[in-house]
Amino acid sequence: MTSNWFVNMAYFVVAVVFILGLKAMASPVSARRGIVWAGFAMVGATVVTFFTPGLHNVGLMVLAIVLGGGVAWYSGKIVKMTDMPQMVAIYNGMGGGAAAGIAAIELVRGVPHDGVTSTLLALGAIIGAVAFSGSCVAFAKLQGLMTKAIRLRAQNNVNFFLTLATFGVGLTVAYADAPGGFEIFLFFALALALGVVLVMPIGGADMPVVISLLNAFTGLAVGFKGFVIGNPALIVAGIVVGASGMLLTQLMAKAMNRPIKNIIFAPLTGAAAEGGEAVEGTMRELSAMDAAALMRYGQKVIIVPGYGMAVAGAQHKVWEMAQLLEEGGVEVAFAIHPIAGRMPGHMNVLLAEAGVPYDKIFDLEEINADFAQADVALVIGANDVVNPVARTDKSSPIYGMPILNADLAQNVIVVKRGKGAGYSGIENALFYKDNCRMLYGSAQEAIGQVIQHVKALEV
């Protein structure tokens, strides 16, 4: 541990700023600010490190920083927004690699450590290496370089024994006074293989969760390395990231309705054969929170009420939600299909009851062209009136009926209780479209939840 007071104090400040930055990033209002703060802290930490007493190889160091930073900066800058997740994966992997690298140097240099530190050294090395190779696999999958989820025969056994071997060799190496080059190499080879083997069988749809998990791992590895080299800034930043990463992983898995254990272990047990690879043409769910965020950060939302809204008596809630969105600057309109509900004017009666002003209510002809410009079409308990089958399928009983073009909106959110069909009893092609997500629940409750989340987004 360097004893330079100035450097240490700087590290302390950096740690504090990291925590504040993360906190800021957890709220939409301050998120931008958060990353900028953290960025300054990082630059500061890097610069300050050069003042560490007794630092050698400064030239090489600068070169590595310039090269590594430059490559990453450039690639991060040019990548398409849609390819972001794999970039996060690969950068995360690099962090893990760095942590593993630090361990490797310590091992190669044969610095003596006490028991706890040795254990942490080995753990950090393993976790870092796993994060590295795992992230690389994740990157490859998302980038489309590796399209299938590959399961080894006897995957379970392979995993088990590989894990055992890695830890065994790792601890041996760490506790050894002067570990041999081969042992060290073997150790890292094993750890890297473990990462590959673990991530390989997981499907692309679950990748974000896996990346988040690996990210938390890297955090832990960094934290452990901090203990090993006695740098509290690393400890704090690493562990904070580790803990928040674990929580985040859980939250993400919950938001995607995929319990973590299914993601990690399903491929192992082979229970869920689909493996999470997004099957085209299934109905996909979303949470009330996501629905709220989609709408709250959209420019224009068109609400399509149907008979289900009437059944649920949700009109007051719907209008409340609409008002909240409007207060947030979102443009909201109601699109009433001529035959929505079960009597002429059914929706009018309800919306009037809720107090929706007439100038927000549009009929099919007035609004149908606007769907293409809408960020979200929120379909509440409507079914037949937004069924694109009416446009295409001559054999359908609703063929030829004009429908609301909800399917042309960027995102479609459908609120309904379950798989119930509409009045005409036919399947709705809209629900299977790529841009459509289901928010299950009786409209009254579902919209109630959305309202809560919309409110949570206001600060």
Place this chain on the structure above:
Amino acid sequence: MTSNWFVNMAYFVVAVVFILGLKAMASPVSARRGIVWAGFAMVGATVVTFFTPGLHNVGLMVLAIVLGGGVAWYSGKIVKMTDMPQMVAIYNGMGGGAAAGIAAIELVRGVPHDGVTSTLLALGAIIGAVAFSGSCVAFAKLQGLMTKAIRLRAQNNVNFFLTLATFGVGLTVAYADAPGGFEIFLFFALALALGVVLVMPIGGADMPVVISLLNAFTGLAVGFKGFVIGNPALIVAGIVVGASGMLLTQLMAKAMNRPIKNIIFAPLTGAAAEGGEAVEGTMRELSAMDAAALMRYGQKVIIVPGYGMAVAGAQHKVWEMAQLLEEGGVEVAFAIHPIAGRMPGHMNVLLAEAGVPYDKIFDLEEINADFAQADVALVIGANDVVNPVARTDKSSPIYGMPILNADLAQNVIVVKRGKGAGYSGIENALFYKDNCRMLYGSAQEAIGQVIQHVKALEV
């Protein structure tokens, strides 16, 4: 620092449980659980401490614990609910006293410390002693033993010099290798006097905030003592309480609409002569959060709408709030005064528009007897129709008019924009009653905020 692994591990667990307990106590749903957990942890910590190697004076120790614990337990058990705040104050003071006592022993024993530790020792001693004497004063005030806010002449100067002297003597003593008995005594006498002098001029109405502040101080003192004697459990518990106590103090001051600096410094500068002593017969405000809590944890709420609700068009929000309360198990009724609003049936039209079912709407004769059983009467933009002057003041233009007995409810919350009078243009005696609080704001917004807070109370 004791090197006993078992004791240390136990302390670690205790610290974790304390944090979890505090976290639990911050939510109505889990608060009970939280204190019970913390209680177990405390018992555990106490028992484990007996296993500290090299402990002397165990008999005396047990005696002190039994006596101190017994007296406090008994007094805490028999005290009236309304006297709780002063009990919190006095127990807190005792904690501060204990911290000061630890410091005193260290000083008397003359244990040598390095610079940082010495400083912390002195700081902890001062803060602990201030918390002790300050809490005693707070107790005396709340208990009614000391009824007036006493300001010294030249209070500012006294405070300033006393503070200076205390710190001066304290640091001298702490840094001295073997401080003399008199210096030590002087030091504590000064610190105790400081606490008295600081709290003395503060009025009774502000006491809860002051107690909270002293509580946070005690936490810090305990934390500092933890550093001095090298006990991380004390450090963590103390600092966590210190930090959360500071935040809590701020929150409380905000909820009471009294900025902290006014509370602490107003008496010093003499700016606010009223000193916060609650003047009988003023209008008192309350926050939307308090309004929400009062209603949410009540059994029965009667809503009295008036012309102001109509002006604000708040009927939908009001009904939404009522529904939320009902979901929480609160009984809600609407009381309509025959001449509320500006036309016969004005309130009926609006409530019907909002969808309030008829069976929740009662007229004066039906409901007037129920107010006495209501926890809260929520008066929304009504004025003349709840003015008790109609019962008593023969000269009033509304004398003899039957009014809604909102004033008989346990708590009355009045939502209005400001000091505006009603149709008849006269002052409303209700607003000055002891059980009445004003929630200022246009009804639409004010109730909107209440709704948010009611929701926050659900978990």
Place this chain on the structure above:
Amino acid sequence: MGERRLCVVPDVVRKYRELGAQLLMQSGAGVSAHLGDDMFADVRFAASAGEVFAAADVVLCVQPPRTESIAAMKPGSVLLGLLQPWSSEERVRLFMERGITAFAMELLPRISRAQSMDILSSQGAVAGYECALIAADHSPKFFPMLTYAAGTIRPAKVLVIGAGVAGLQAIATARRIGAMVEAYDVRPETREQVESLGAKFIDTGVAAAGSGGYARELTDEEKAKQAERLARAVAQCDALITTAALPGRPAPRIIGADMIARMKPGAVVVDMAADTGGNVEGTVAGDKVWINDVLVIGPTHIPSRMPVHASEMLAKNLFNFISPFIRDGALALDWEDEVISGSCLTHAGEIRHPGVKQALGL
């Protein structure tokens, strides 16, 4: 359709009985309000009205009694009801001659305490509601917005003139049915009241607040300004409901023939003031007339269209007025009471209300 209301209802009869009062009623008087004699307990029935007038110490009525009836009353007896104090000098003279203590509920002071006795208010509410229904029923259009399989019908525009008790009720009712409502009144404080019901207030720049909650008459200049702005609103609306009134005077003429001429074909006008001369040029009291393609309805006896509830309200108002002074079946008026003294038309052979005295030149 004539008067169908009754000045007592069974519930109120019970309350009078509790105070020890004896009740005498003309047999069959309640039939038009769906109140058969059998529904009244503890009431003596008289075969003719004359019998009632001759026997009673206190006479409750809805409309002013006919001359013969007044002549039949006991001297010194008390008469209570809507006596139309401004309309007939002869009747007032008769009251004075017979020494009748007459309380005209139209004269009731408009103070908060007296609101429970205020027949003008309660019957105004009934009338406002009814007029909105009449308008909706006669309109050849839907009031509410309605999206049906082949298109959308936009909500009707209803314009209410005069936002007193009746006007506000008409606004509320039309809004309930689904119309877009605009309203206008000369008293500026009505703006907020109109808006509190979700309707739009038309600003003409003319303000005319009078005393006691009533409006004052407008100057010619003001009338022209008002007319200008109103004409535009009238031309756009699908239904027009007028409720403007001035106490003790003929209703102000607000809608001229020229405005009607500019209305849409099929528009409906309901003139609530038809009884007192009409706010609309061309109204025929008690009849519907087509002016061009606009239907102008001049309903009279409007509260009588809803006799059950109108009677109930009226009966309670009268009871609230007189009951504080009934003790053990005897009447003991307190002339200090501002409500009693304020609404007294004649007492002990004198006219007591200065306004009426001056207006009738007595």
Place this chain on the structure above:
Amino acid sequence: MGERRLCVVPDVVRKYRELGAQLLMQSGAGVSAHLGDDMFADVRFAASAGEVFAAADVVLCVQPPRTESIAAMKPGSVLLGLLQPWSSEERVRLFMERGITAFAMELLPRISRAQSMDILSSQGAVAGYECALIAADHSPKFFPMLTYAAGTIRPAKVLVIGAGVAGLQAIATARRIGAMVEAYDVRPETREQVESLGAKFIDTGVAAAGSGGYARELTDEEKAKQAERLARAVAQCDALITTAALPGRPAPRIIGADMIARMKPGAVVVDMAADTGGNVEGTVAGDKVWINDVLVIGPTHIPSRMPVHASEMLAKNLFNFISPFIRDGALALDWEDEVISGSCLTHAGEIRHPGVKQALGL
């Protein structure tokens, strides 16, 4: 009051013109719907109806034409409107004889796509709304709850029987005005629909879903059970609106004299089925009758009470039906189309609708 609707409105005329059709109209035909001849652009006016019938290839009508008019039609021409296919064997024979292609909109298949052509639905909505207004207007009570200075008036109870298109609209309208509404229908799926409008459904334990969205006739036993439970609800209500109908048959008799006898004095009954025999015993079509102290109203031509919007809806329905087959001003019917074939009454001298054929015994 007779028929006041028109089968085209200016907007729709414009659309026909865009399709290249030429329009011929009897002069003054729209007056009763507030549509003067001058409001129609690009339309030729004929002095008499006969001239129109004689000249047209496609005749649009609201009600079935009189015998002379049918006789005047060109052989092979197309007739389109509410032709009351079940009511007159003679008329149908005449269609066949003259080789007229007659589309009776009553026969329109009730499929989703055809809803925009469904005159029964659109006019049902009008009728339901109107019946609720009639009930409110004639009731001697307030519909909504109303707290006034001297007390509180409880909301009226309205009972709606038959929750089809018209019934639901009546429910919605009565609820809007402020009444507490109960409703009843034999089709079980209407429970949810009734409740979706905030009304209460009366469960009698009788279910009678028929085909095509219509109801079937009930057995005697079912009728008794239904009557039992209904009688109780009827006795409690302040207003009763009946809308029950059976396609091609007289309306079911649901409310017997005994039920009426148990109703409250002053209650109002609006029998929307008066035209086809009435759901209520004692209804007189086109008149109001007092049965005891209950007012039974049997309105006819209900949509004609609101001719402007009723005509607009009807005109759009007809246009939506026929327009897909008008190309460059010429008619080319697609007999494959289930809507066309399903609603055809007669074509090329033959009766095309099996149900009608059987019912009329042709």
Place this chain on the structure above:
Amino acid sequence: MDGFTALYIFMLAAFTGYEVISRVPVILHTPLMSGSNFVHGVVLIGAMVALGHADPEDPVQLAIGFVAVFLGAANAAGGYIVTERMLGMFKAGGRKQGGAQ
């Protein structure tokens, strides 16, 4: 424990304390104050250690130690019972079925 480690612990504990209660409803202000008052009653163990290491021969040390333990125990016991009673009053009302129309 060196100064920087202490600083880190201090900083992290402060963060934790702050975050843990940052969303407390007003109705819990007083109970939470009381609860945290109880938590710093852990000073008791500090006092115990201090008394335990006091010179058994020195009455001054013993007296101060005794008082410190006494006060610490009172803080803990009294803090607990008071908090418990406050929170005991506090019951989350049972949920009923809500419904709009």
Place this chain on the structure above:
Amino acid sequence: MDGFTALYIFMLAAFTGYEVISRVPVILHTPLMSGSNFVHGVVLIGAMVALGHADPEDPVQLAIGFVAVFLGAANAAGGYIVTERMLGMFKAGGRKQGGAQ
């Protein structure tokens, strides 16, 4: 730093990490993941220290050190730019005046 102190720091840091993000909206999941990915890029300074203390004569140590610093720098730089871009897209819509009726 002894084991217990480490444990306390670990525990407190974990609490802090957990609490600090416990109420994150779904829409921020990915940006926050990316942001925390950036934060552990601080491993860079660890790598720098490791390389700085590597034996300048031992090419293996130098190579590993170089790679570690390279990777650490890439983690930090890439993590930052990616997060920044994600959050740049993210703007809180301006508040308009709302109104009920």
